[in-house]
Amino acid sequence: MSRTEKGLVLAIFILWSGLMAGAGYIGRMLISPIELRTERVYGAGNSHALLDEAWDRVENHFIGVVPSDTVREHGAIRGALSTLNDRYTSFTEPQPRAAERDHMRGSFGGIGVNFVRNDAGQIVLTPRQDGPAAKAGVKAGDVLIKIDGVALAEDAPLDDVSRIRGEVGTPVTITVKRGDAMLDFTIVRQVIEVDSVEARLITTTLSNDAQAVIGYIRINSFTERTGKEVRQAVQSLHSQAAQAYLIDLRDNGGGLLSAAVDVASEFLKDGTVVIEKKRNEPDITLSVGERSDRPAIEKPVAVLINGNTASASEIVAAAIQDYERGPLVGEKSFGKGSVQLIFDLQDGSAVRVTTAKWLTPERRELDGIGLTPDVTADGDAEAQLNKAIQTLGEAIAAQPR
Amino acid sequence: MERPATPAPGAVKNVALGMLGMFIGALIFILGITVGVVLSRPGGMLFTGASPFASFGPDFEANAGIGVAAGEQKGQLNYTLINDVIGRLRTQWYGDLPTNAQLTDGAIKGMVNALGDQFTQYVEPRFAKILNDDISGSFEGIGATLKQTSSGGIQIVRTFPGTPAEKGGVLAGDLVEAVNGTNTLGLNTTEVAALVRGPRGTEVKLMLRRADTARPFEVTLMRDRINIPLVTSKMVGDGSVGYVSLFDFSQQAGQQLNQQLSDIMAKNPKALILDLRDNPGGLLSQAQEIGDVFLKQGTFVIERDYKGNKKVTDTSDRGIAQDIPMVVLVNGGSASASEIVAGALQDYGRAKLVGEKTFGKGSVQSPQTLPNGGQLRVTIERWYTPKDRAIHGTGIAPDITVVNSPEDAKAGKDPQLEAAVEYLLTGKVPAPTPIPTVAPTP
Numbered sequence: 001m002s003r004t005e006k007g008l009v010l011a012i013f014i015l016w017s018g019l020m021a022g023a024g025y026i027g028r029m030l031i032s033p034i035e036l037r038t039e040r041v042y043g044a045g046n047s048h049a050l051l052d053e054a055w056d057r058v059e060n061h062f063i064g065v066v067p068s069d070t071v072r073e074h075g076a077i078r079g080a081l082s083t084l085n086d087r088y089t090s091f092t093e094p095q096p097r098a099a100e101r102d103h104m105r106g107s108f109g110g111i112g113v114n115f116v117r118n119d120a121g122q123i124v125l126t127p128r129q130d131g132p133a134a135k136a137g138v139k140a141g142d143v144l145i146k147i148d149g150v151a152l153a154e155d156a157p158l159d160d161v162s163r164i165r166g167e168v169g170t171p172v173t174i175t176v177k178r179g180d181a182m183l184d185f186t187i188v189r190q191v192i193e194v195d196s197v198e199a200r201l202i203t204t205t206l207s208n209d210a211q212a213v214i215g216y217i218r219i220n221s222f223t224e225r226t227g228k229e230v231r232q233a234v235q236s237l238h239s240q241a242a243q244a245y246l247i248d249l250r251d252n253g254g255g256l257l258s259a260a261v262d263v264a265s266e267f268l269k270d271g272t273v274v275i276e277k278k279r280n281e282p283d284i285t286l287s288v289g290e291r292s293d294r295p296a297i298e299k300p301v302a303v304l305i306n307g308n309t310a311s312a313s314e315i316v317a318a319a320i321q322d323y324e325r326g327p328l329v330g331e332k333s334f335g336k337g338s339v340q341l342i343f344d345l346q347d348g349s350a351v352r353v354t355t356a357k358w359l360t361p362e363r364r365e366l367d368g369i370g371l372t373p374d375v376t377a378d379g380d381a382e383a384q385l386n387k388a389i390q391t392l393g394e395a396i397a398a399q400p401r
Numbered sequence: 402m403e404r405p406a407t408p409a410p411g412a413v414k415n416v417a418l419g420m421l422g423m424f425i426g427a428l429i430f431i432l433g434i435t436v437g438v439v440l441s442r443p444g445g446m447l448f449t450g451a452s453p454f455a456s457f458g459p460d461f462e463a464n465a466g467i468g469v470a471a472g473e474q475k476g477q478l479n480y481t482l483i484n485d486v487i488g489r490l491r492t493q494w495y496g497d498l499p500t501n502a503q504l505t506d507g508a509i510k511g512m513v514n515a516l517g518d519q520f521t522q523y524v525e526p527r528f529a530k531i532l533n534d535d536i537s538g539s540f541e542g543i544g545a546t547l548k549q550t551s552s553g554g555i556q557i558v559r560t561f562p563g564t565p566a567e568k569g570g571v572l573a574g575d576l577v578e579a580v581n582g583t584n585t586l587g588l589n590t591t592e593v594a595a596l597v598r599g600p601r602g603t604e605v606k607l608m609l610r611r612a613d614t615a616r617p618f619e620v621t622l623m624r625d626r627i628n629i630p631l632v633t634s635k636m637v638g639d640g641s642v643g644y645v646s647l648f649d650f651s652q653q654a655g656q657q658l659n660q661q662l663s664d665i666m667a668k669n670p671k672a673l674i675l676d677l678r679d680n681p682g683g684l685l686s687q688a689q690e691i692g693d694v695f696l697k698q699g700t701f702v703i704e705r706d707y708k709g710n711k712k713v714t715d716t717s718d719r720g721i722a723q724d725i726p727m728v729v730l731v732n733g734g735s736a737s738a739s740e741i742v743a744g745a746l747q748d749y750g751r752a753k754l755v756g757e758k759t760f761g762k763g764s765v766q767s768p769q770t771l772p773n774g775g776q777l778r779v780t781i782e783r784w785y786t787p788k789d790r791a792i793h794g795t796g797i798a799p800d801i802t803v804v805n806s807p808e809d810a811k812a813g814k815d816p817q818l819e820a821a822v823e824y825l826l827t828g829k830v831p832a833p834t835p836i837p838t839v840a841p842t843p
Contacts, residue, residue: 048480054509054523054777057769061779063707064518071515073482079511080483082587083499084490091486279495343489351486355493 051076074349086354088340094348095159102165103194104256106223109168110192113138115161121154123161125176128192136187138176145182146175165189196226196255199233201240204393212396214389215242215296219263222255222312227262234266234296243399244300244392247316250330250381254311257286257339257358264319265289269297271323274315275359276339284356300395301326302388305373310334317371318360326395327374329388337367483508506775507587518780519549520766526774528592541601544627545571546681546734547590555585555593557609558734559679561629565622571609578617579608591778601625634661636668638822643668646676647691650683650738655690662694662722672726672825674818675742678756682737685714692745694720695727699749700787702741704765707781716745727752728821731799736760744786744797754799755821763792801830 059066067075078091092100102108112131118124123144127134145151147163164172166189173186202214215237217230234245245267254260257274264273265288276284303317305328314333321328339356359365377387490498499507506525513523524532544564550556555577560566577585580596588596597605603624610617631653634645643665647658665673675695682688685702692701698718705711729743729752740759746752765782783793790797803820820831 050505050771050773051478051480051508051512054771054775055512057771057777058513058516058521058779061707061767061769061781062516062518062521063705063764063780063783064516067515067517069478072512073478073480075511075513075515076508077483077486077511079507079509079514080487080504081507082511083503083507084494084496085584085586086496089494338495341489341493343486345482345485347482349482351489353489353493354495356495 070347077349077351081351088336088338088352088354090352092350092352095162097344097348097350098165099159099162100350103221104223106196106225107191107193108165109170109189110165111136111138111172111174111187111189112192113164115144115158117158123152123158131192132187132190133185136185137183138174138185138187139178142176142178142183144174145177146173148173149175193225194223195229196221196223197229197233199237201237201242202246202389204389206393206397208397210397212393213241213243214392214396215240215245216248217245218248219252219313221252222257222259222263224256224259226255226259227265230263230266234294238295242299243396244302245296246302246304246388246392247320248304248385248388249309249313249317250304250306250384251308252310252313253308253334254313254336257312257315260312260315261286262289264316265291266294267296267301267325268319268323272361273319274361275363276356277359278356283359300392300399302392302395303328304330304384304388305333305371306331306384307334307370309371310336314366314371315358315360318364318366321371321374322361322364327391328371329375329391330373330377330384332373333366333371335366335368335370337365337369502773505773509771509775509777510587510589513777518764520762520764520778521780522589522591522766522778524589524591524595524776524778528588528595529770529774529776531595531598532591532776541624541626542598543569543571543605543622543624544629545597546679547577547593549590550576553587555588555590561627564627564629565625569620569622571607571620571622572611574612576610577607578610579606581606599624632657632661634665636665636670637674637818638672638826640668641671642674642822642825643670643672644674644676644818646678647680647739649680650685650687650691652684652687654683654687655694658691659694659721666721666725670725672728673722674728674730674821674825675746675752676730676818677735677739677743678730678732678817679734680736680739681734682739682762685738685741688738688741689714689716692742693717695722695746695751696720696749697723701745703785703787703789704782705785726825728755728825729753730756730817730821731759731797732757732805732817733760733796736762740792740797741784741786744790744792747797747800748786748788748790753801753824754797755801755803755824756799756817757802757804758798759792759796761792761794761796763794803831 055072074091074093081089081091111133112128113133114126114128115123116126125133125138125142125144126140127138144161147161150163152160164174166172168189168191171186171188173184175182175184177183196219198218198220200216202216204212204214206212215234217233217237219226219230237245247263247267257276261273268288270288270290272285272287274286276286278284301320303320303326305313305317309317309330310333314336317328317333320326337357337359338354339358340352341355342350342352344350357365357367375387375391377384487504498504506523509523510525513521543566544561545566546558546560548556548558557566557571557573557575557577559573560571577593579585580593583596585593585596597607599605601624604621605624606619606621608617608619629648631648631651632645634643636642637644643662645658645662645665647654662673689701693716696716696718697720698716701714701716703711703713727746729746731739731743731754735743735756736759740761740763743752743754743759747754763784764780765784766778767781769777769779771777783791785791786797801820801824803817805815805817809816816831823829823831
């Protein structure tokens with residue numbers, strides 16, 4: 001991401017349920033840095049004088065080590081946010097924020113290596129096929145020793161290894177140990193994509209002994225790439241003669257709001273997907289993107305949900321339910337009905353702020369309530385999947401031929 | 402004038418207020434907060450600068466160098482980040498924005514939490530006012546002790562027999578989610594204790610969450626004066642071992658312990674047990690009096706302050722039980738002055754400690770009032786045992802570990818006391834509790 005975007009606002013988010021899952025994004029709003037600095041109201045009334053005085057007392061009397069100004073200011077932000085009593089409005093330190101940004105983008109600048117820590121505490125690399133590291137000659141089993149000349153501390157947290165990541169187009173030099181040899185590789189970072197969707201065909205036998213083919217699409221998270229990934233999955237499954245679609249949103253804690261709208265648009269013909277209710281502004285209605293070439297919109301659909309299905313996932317599931325496009329199968333969903341915006345701050349940290357509630361197309365509010373499945377299937381994940389397949393099979397059999 | 406010893410713990414506060422009286426002066430305490438009787442003790446909260454116990458205040462303050470002009474203003478930030486955040490909230494936040502004063506209170510709390518010291522706390526003005534104004538209430542409460550969990554929740558550590566908390570069914574481990582309708586989210590133990598305490602005969606409603614209940618539930622308690630005997634004693638082990646239990650280190654502790662111990666010594670016991678379990682601490686002066694009872698002359702406790710000063714306090718060699726074999730019972734509720742006494746007895750090999758690791762509150766807080774009426778309680782001093790072992794944060798490990806399980810408590814059993822008697826009479830150390838293992842498959 002470009003540096004100029006940092007510090008500006010990023011995304012609207014639908015939160016995630018406490019799982020580190022994701023959020024939703026409605027788009028980007030650019031707020032100029034100048035505007036940022038005009039908000040000085042808070043400083044009036046001696047608020048800062050009190051903060052200074054309190055800290056002064058601490059610095060003069062505390063027996064322990066007094067932390068840096070950065071730690072102090074981050075603490076103050078956390079404390080101020082806690083007065084809102086909203087679990088979804090929170091502060092994120094720079095490093096987790098960077099990881100979250102990568103996660104939401106569904107890609108990052110990297111060299112394409114997976115790594116694990118072995119029993120000896122070493123970081124062992126496995127290059128991804130055809131990735132930049134593999135092309136440069138990194139081999140599976142190489143032990144990572146240094147990044148850009150700086151040795152990894154023993155027992156370095158895996159987070160440290162994320163220093164390999166950086167802006168696309170910039171080089172990183174890694175030093176690895178292979179056998180007794182130490183080897184340096186300088187590799188230019190490229191875009192490494194992380195898929196959020198898995199798709200496959202499931203064949204099932206109907207009650208009339210006919211075979212039916214179901215397109216199964218599992219969505220793990222709603223990232224910037226998810227809409228496109230789902231579209232490609234649908235095209236591919238359609239070309240393989242899928243007669244119905246099963247969308248698996250179990251354990252999907254959400255993500256970007258825009259991705260939820262994109263995914264819903266693959267299965268709904270038209271209409272409202274979700275309504276954003278702000279405090280002092282008119283509602284914002286987000287509608288189905290009516291592209292041509294959407295082969296799934298006429299086919300039977302079912303959605304698998306469970307208690308960890310939250311946020312953006314619930315937007316998709318709720319729209320399918322409101323339009324009676326197909327049954328929700330599984331367990332009651334989480335019930336996360338608010339939208340957060342993430343604001344990146346100057347030093348790379350960020351605050352996530354609840355800016356809206358969202359309503360289903362029928363104006364149902366789900367916060368703290370969740371979605372009730374049309375077909376209940378508790379417990380075992382496999383049994384839930386089989387129940388969903390059976391339900392879809394019945395829908396296929398009932399279709400006019 | 403009494404010198405404050407240790408104020409309290411962030412972690413566990415004693416709710417028991419009733420005791421306050423005793424404490425007056427005092428400050429050693431412990432645990433997070435005492436509520437209960439609430440309240441106060443431990444935290445010492447009570448004893449804060451402008452508090453009713455002003456007599457102690459000055460001493461303390463002089464100690465801390467407080468009250469003096471704050472010195473150089475080195476605490477200034479330009480607040481770019483926080484201004485940015487507050488600006489965003491003003492334009493974007495979905496709910497009602499708190500007032501500037503509330504945001505500032507939150508920001509100060511957040512800064513103070515960044516120190517990573519649970520005992521350095523900021524008490525919002527509304528609670529500081531209660532602590533400062535409510536003298537009678539500080540003697541009365543519900544009879545429970547509080548602490549803050551690692552995730553910030555306020556938890557009941559224990560309730561005392563015959564008190565409103567115990568009679569009302571409050572259990573150790575219960576999380577206090579609200580007090581009289583005020584959510585405890587973001588509050589520290591000192592602040593919650595301030596909400597709980599109050600004059601006898603008035604009601605306090607607690608919203609509690611318990612592990613085995615699906616939803617929080619409310620209990621209504623009638624505050625009362627908490628009358629728990631400071632010292633109790635008896636003969637155990639077929640009448641051959643003297644047992645003395647000390648509830649806390651409040652004003653009369655040394656004197657009462659000496660009296661009851663004299664009666665016990667007159668019966669020629671073979672050995673003694675000093676029970677400091679769940680004793681949250683109190684006055685340093687009382688700790689020293691009690692140390693004097695059992696120890697010959699030598700270093701009793703070492704204090705180091707924020708200026709780097711070191712102060713060594715000695716015992717006086719005038720005690721009535723300096724040679725008799727002895728065990729001190731300790732557990733995770735033994736804090737502050739209890740840890741000083743137990744640590745000294747252990748360092749000199751004067752007694753074996755039996756039970757569980759102690760709380761780890763070996764520090765003194767200086768309460769300072771800010772211009773907005775809020776109170777900043779800053780850790781200014783730490784204590785060390787005669788062998789210079791740190792008490793703070795680490796606690797003191799027993800020589801013989803014996804754990805009392807909740808099942809033991811329900812069944813009225815006390816394996817720790819039994820182990821102490823066994824050890825004193827036979828020298829036998831109980832086998833460690835077996836850890837269940839799966840038998841290897843043949």
